[in-house]
Amino acid sequence: MRSMGLTLLVLILTGCQINPYTFQPDWTSPDWFGAGKEDAMNGAPVKDSQALADDFNDPDVDQSEYLRGYAEGQKKICEEGFIHAWGLAGKSFPASCDTTENAAKLHDAWQQGMDESMKASRLN
Structure with a gap:
């Protein structure tokens, strides 16, 4: 009985052993x-x-x-169609498009999307 308990203990402990190299973080x-x-x-x-x-x-x-x-x-x-969709979704104008050469045109497309979104929400 005692040897069976010892064998069982050894089996349980070896099942919990972790290979230290398996979970080594990758420092890239x-x-x-x-x-x-x-x-x-x-x-x-x-x-x-x-x-x-x-x-x-x-x-x-x-x-x-x-x-x-x-x-x-x-x-x-920073494309008109994509920015228009952001406006339709009610998202704020992305700061990443503020520095593009067509920022004013993009802002107009975004505003149009926002206006359409507001109009649609009033109808609901």
């Missing part, structure tokens, strides 16, 4: 291009190096890669 540097693209697509304004270093807990910020990604995100979001 942030994807600065992806971070810039995501910020632009979310409508956030451009972040400076200090803000990025604080956000990602990494002092080695690649600001040029971040800006390249931000510009790519702006290309996707």
Whole structure:
């Protein structure tokens, strides 16, 4: 009986053993291009190096890669149809489109979407 209890204890304890190399974190540097693209697509304004270093807990910020990604995100979001849809959804005008060369035209498209959204909500 005693040997069976000891065997059972050993089996339980070995089943709980964790391989220390299985869950080792992967310490890679942030994807600065992806971070810039995501910020632009979310409508956030451009972040400076200090803000990025604080956000990602990494002092080695690649600001040029971040800006390249931000510009790519702006290309996707700062289009009249997309901005019009943001207005229809009741979202505020994205700060990432404030610095584009066609910002006034985009703002008009967004405002038109907001007006249509307000008109539709009054009808309901």
